[in-house]
Amino acid sequence: MSPSMMERPEGLGRFGRFGGRYVPESLVPACAELEAAFVEAWADEAFRARYAAVLRDYGGRPTPVTECTRLSERLGVRLFLKREDLAHTGSHKLNNVVGQALLTQRMGKSRLVAETGAGQHGVATATAAALFGLRCTVYMGEVDARRQELNVFRMRLLGAEVRTVSSGSRTLKDAVNEAFRDWVASVADTHYCLGSVMGPHPYPWMVRELQRVVGEEARSQCHEILGKDPDVVVACVGGGSNAAGTFAGFVDTPARLVGVEAAGGAAASYGSDGVLHGMRSMLLQDEEGQINEAHSISAGLDYPGIGPEHAYLGSIGRVAYTSASDDEVLDAFALLASTEGIIPALEPSHALAWLVRAADSGEVARGATVLLTLSGRGDKDVAQVMELRG
């Protein structure tokens, strides 16, 4: 395998032609400081042990892998779910945030800022801030704050300040802009706790490493259950952190890797090369280079780009990126609930929706083994789905 196959990126965070560090000069030193701190911490056994202990004793790791017997029968495949919905705070987001909070302490900073779409990363960040005694401000688009009201209240309960963002499309991309604006003014005591494998170097790499635990656990669990690697590994892609963590565990196996975006935010499928939020990647943009607004029922996938490593993995053909429509997703959401007694978040319901389609069409062969990362639980989405499908 080439050394850039989900290992350390080259130079200033290059994954092929993607990645980089396109930030205002004011933030370059903070990115460099973060990179140095992460390199050092990640090589430090004591840090790794502390990180693993928090994820185990506080976060509930390892999360189980569950075989879905009834749904498998229905689809004609053997489906296994990596249960990130069972992690503390209800999604994979905690893995990343615990690592970054520990780094924040290590760098001697006392405050976190974060962006959030669905609110899961915001809740995870607010949780880690409470746990480690850090101050916390979360930026959330006005549209998202409305559709994820409950998570706004959760973050406030956890002691975070939630600032709603009314600029631009008033969703995730605008929350990212606002978090960067905060960080430029606060960088002396503040760490920007980015929620996905996106942004300037070292974030895409660092967040993937902090999510790697998902894929590594899943791989050894598959080996225990199946005695081999699964045939297909699938995860949803917003920025792409749960997918990157999952794929990192399987990239050097023969497994077919599939990333599923929201049809209204499918940058890997319909985007083109561009630079946004500190990175060169695939973006949804118009003919002038203005960034398009993404549209999805799932706030967590409502982002017009993907992480640069995904752009790279797509460009070399190692991962197939595809998308699922809102309707398919709502069907898949209900299907998992009624066949397995698991209410998934709308984000991983995209991965399920693809699987339903691919199993029906024969794109995934009968009897194939499939590992699907169930990145979060659906409690946050129930009210919205009730409104849509009541």
Place this chain on the structure above:
Amino acid sequence: MSIAEGPVAGAGALEERLRAHRAAGRKLLIPYVMAGTSDDWTDVVQAVAAAGADAVEVGIPFSDPMIDGPVIQRAATVALARATTPASVLSALSKLDAGVPLIVMTYYNIIFHAGLERAAGMLADAGVAGAILPDVPLDEVGPWADAADTAGIATVLLAAPTTGDDRMRAICARARGFVYGVGLMGVTGERQDLAASAGVIARRLKAITEVPVLVGIGVSTPAQAVQVAGVADGAVVGSALVRRLLAGGGPDGAAAFVAELRGALDAPGSPAAVSGGRTGGDAAGPPRRSGGG
């Protein structure tokens, strides 16, 4: 017309012009105007040039202006809603004779999307002298700076309060036209008082470079411009002007504000004029603006 000497576009034009004005003992003033916020925006560019700007920064609106505060964000939103595009801005600029160098300020994706060589060529064809891309730091600027050099577009680079000494030297070495000292840690916008960091960055830059040093971000009033120009070669004033334009100030309002800034910088008793006199050393004295009064 303001001061008539030398070309306003082409390789080196921006820096030559700014150096000449500095040598003449004049403090430099570069106002920022967002293109496309009103039908008469090119009249605004012309008016601020005539009112005493040494160059004009023209913003091409981008959907995600990461380093801009509320005023310039709003200007970008207004301009985009009015169907302003990079092509429409450049086409308007190509028909304009402001008499001073024009500097385009936009975000990298606008340039990147057009293609670096093509974008640099388009800027040159429109008579633009320089470009500021605030989300492209030194480490990433190579491909653009090379394309810009070839096309005769000056690559203005930013230096920030957090920039270390060695890096600052490297920035000054690669910068063309002028070095943009970031006056404070924060986004663009008006501030009550000039940040202490504005003076610090001006001093640090002046100590290491001959390239003209202008300080911007948080420079909003004539008094603040005078204060910062006491150390730097001049000031960039953005949000304070854009706010007036969004409020309907028009070319006359913009010209009046820029004339006020110019007047303060030129006033014989101002620290700027005093220090300008000291460092300028040109027997001809400060050049005079014509037509601004």
